Amino acid sequence: MKENKKEKTPAVAPDPAALIEVQHLTKSYGQLKVLDDISEKITEGEKIAVIGPSGSGKSTFLRCLNVLEDPSDGHVFFEGNDLCDLKVDINLQRRRMGMVFQQFNLFNNMNVIKNIMLAPVHVQKQDLRKTRTKNFFTRIKNLFRKKDKREPLINYGKTLKQIKIEARENALRLLERIGLADKADAYPSTLSGGQRQRIAIVRALAMNPKVMLFDEPTSALDPEMVGEVLELIKELARGGMTMVIVTHEMGFAREVATRVMFMDGGKIVEQGPPDQVFESPDNPRLKDFLSKVL
Amino acid sequence: MWQIFWKQFYTEGAYKNILLGLRNTLVIAICGLIIGIAIGTIVACVQVAGRRNKVAKVFSVAGDVYTGIFRGTPIVVQLLVFHFIIFASVDIDGLTEAILVFGLNSGAYVAEIMRGGILSVDAGQLEAGRTLGLSYPAAMLKIVFPQAVKNVIPTLGNELIALTKDTSVAGFVGTIDLTVAFRAISSATYEFIVPYIMLAVVYLAIIIIFTVIIRLAERRLRRNERK
Numbered sequence A: 001m002k003e004n005k006k007e008k009t010p011a012v013a014p015d016p017a018a019l020i021e022v023q024h025l026t027k028s029y030g031q032l033k034v035l036d037d038i039s040e041k042i043t044e045g046e047k048i049a050v051i052g053p054s055g056s057g058k059s060t061f062l063r064c065l066n067v068l069e070d071p072s073d074g075h076v077f078f079e080g081n082d083l084c085d086l087k088v089d090i091n092l093q094r095r096r097m098g099m100v101f102q103q104f105n106l107f108n109n110m111n112v113i114k115n116i117m118l119a120p121v122h123v124q125k126q127d128l129r130k131t132r133t134k135n136f137f138t139r140i141k142n143l144f145r146k147k148d149k150r151e152p153l154i155n156y157g158k159t160l161k162q163i164k165i166e167a168r169e170n171a172l173r174l175l176e177r178i179g180l181a182d183k184a185d186a187y188p189s190t191l192s193g194g195q196r197q198r199i200a201i202v203r204a205l206a207m208n209p210k211v212m213l214f215d216e217p218t219s220a221l222d223p224e225m226v227g228e229v230l231e232l233i234k235e236l237a238r239g240g241m242t243m244v245i246v247t248h249e250m251g252f253a254r255e256v257a258t259r260v261m262f263m264d265g266g267k268i269v270e271q272g273p274p275d276q277v278f279e280s281p282d283n284p285r286l287k288d289f290l291s292k293v294l
Numbered sequence B: 001m002w003q004i005f006w007k008q009f010y011t012e013g014a015y016k017n018i019l020l021g022l023r024n025t026l027v028i029a030i031c032g033l034i035i036g037i038a039i040g041t042i043v044a045c046v047q048v049a050g051r052r053n054k055v056a057k058v059f060s061v062a063g064d065v066y067t068g069i070f071r072g073t074p075i076v077v078q079l080l081v082f083h084f085i086i087f088a089s090v091d092i093d094g095l096t097e098a099i100l101v102f103g104l105n106s107g108a109y110v111a112e113i114m115r116g117g118i119l120s121v122d123a124g125q126l127e128a129g130r131t132l133g134l135s136y137p138a139a140m141l142k143i144v145f146p147q148a149v150k151n152v153i154p155t156l157g158n159e160l161i162a163l164t165k166d167t168s169v170a171g172f173v174g175t176i177d178l179t180v181a182f183r184a185i186s187s188a189t190y191e192f193i194v195p196y197i198m199l200a201v202v203y204l205a206i207i208i209i210f211t212v213i214i215r216l217a218e219r220r221l222r223r224n225e226r227k
Helices: A058-065 A090-094 A112-143 A160-177 A193-205 A223-238 A250-256 A274-279 A284-293 B002-011 B014-049 B054-072 B075-086 B094-120 B123-131 B136-173 B178-189 B193-223
Strands: A018-029 A032-043 A047-051 A073-078 A097-100 A211-215 A242-246 A259-264 A267-272
Touching: A018 A058, A032 A058, A032 A073, A032 A242, A032 A267, A047 A058, A047 A250, A058 A073, A058 A211, A058 A242, A090 B123, A097 A193, A097 B123, A112 A160, A112 A193, A112 B136, A160 A193, A193 A211, A193 A223, A223 A242, A223 A250, A250 A274, A259 A274, A259 A284, A267 A274, A267 A284, B002 B014, B002 B178, B002 B193, B014 B054, B014 B094, B014 B136, B014 B178, B014 B193, B054 B094, B075 B094, B075 B136, B094 B136, B123 B136, B136 B178, B136 B193, B178 B193
Parallel strands: A047 A242, A047 A259, A097 A211, A211 A242
Antiparallel strands: A018 A032, A018 A073, A259 A267
């Protein structure tokens, strides 16, 4: 049956200036085409707001950017690495792409500080173990080499204990920044939605990501708590973080974004600077959408 | 009739047999459950992984066959098959054999329980772990699995209770368990009422103790959720 399988679009060499480049991204569930041949470039420092009616493929587009959703066709490049290529270690790339979900998705079985520390400690521990294994083999190989040809051992520079202490300090610093240091030992189920979402954001920040992906970060919140979360995202934006935000908060999109994308029917129908998109929209579908939500 | 029972129980030394039976019943139930949890967890993990990995898929089919066979046949039949066919030419004592069969049997049930537990954890938890750069096995192990275990404790307790009562058929392969020990008294004295009521009371007591222990364990695991 292999002949029947549609050939995938071959990848073109990515633009080195783009942080994320999407080429002919298509995603379909059976007959339903959710994303239809999207090609887009995102450069460093851009803040992109993705707006559009429900079912237009906004969230799917975002989830394809870190291949949480496997694209049916097309390619996603992050810093020149093709994320759809099985040879690329996706876990290594995802470390530098933070993601924040509508439903927060804090780990329920861990308290706040462990939530934040888990990933930094885990990945560094993994690296440490890898260097140790490598050193072990170099040592064995060195036994059979002449003195002047011996390979030097790699020094990871940190012990497991140091990794943990550092991660803890960093986590506390991040919690301090959002004013929740006193909640470090609390469990997620005891926190309010706004607190949970802010912790989810700093959890992603703990990995020092190059880009942050927000999937409707305020849609599951009480109106009261939307403000505190948006404020934190704005602060990040001012700090120069590259971000892609799927949102229904038009005022926020207008204020923060450097570029607004309007999606409909799996395509990016119109995009441009926020003033242009909100003030003088060309596309009739966008006009209709804006008249309903503004 | 109490005198008859007491005479057989104490003076004739049947209580030794009953203590042995009690020990065997507990050993079979607890060791069986431990084996069952070990097998069940592995089978469940393979089945969950089988949804996305082709190699695991092959093993997951094998797991389906295993659960199908052991859930689809009565435990007595399994005991007889193992005793008279599989272990027919092997010198193995009845207790080990019973532990093995009950372990395999409960493994099939625990596999389904564990699978349900893993699936009951919100998919977002795994996604959040993956987006932070954890591999699939690491995210499963550190995030999904601990939550699944917590969800599964009440059902596992139920399995322990069911298993304990099922051990009453272990006598089919020559193991002395509680039922066999009490039956020995009644057949020696032709007195049925007291031994069998006592037997029921002993089983009831065991189950009540297990229930309390499970409750305590459950509460302990849930404690950290609200603090």
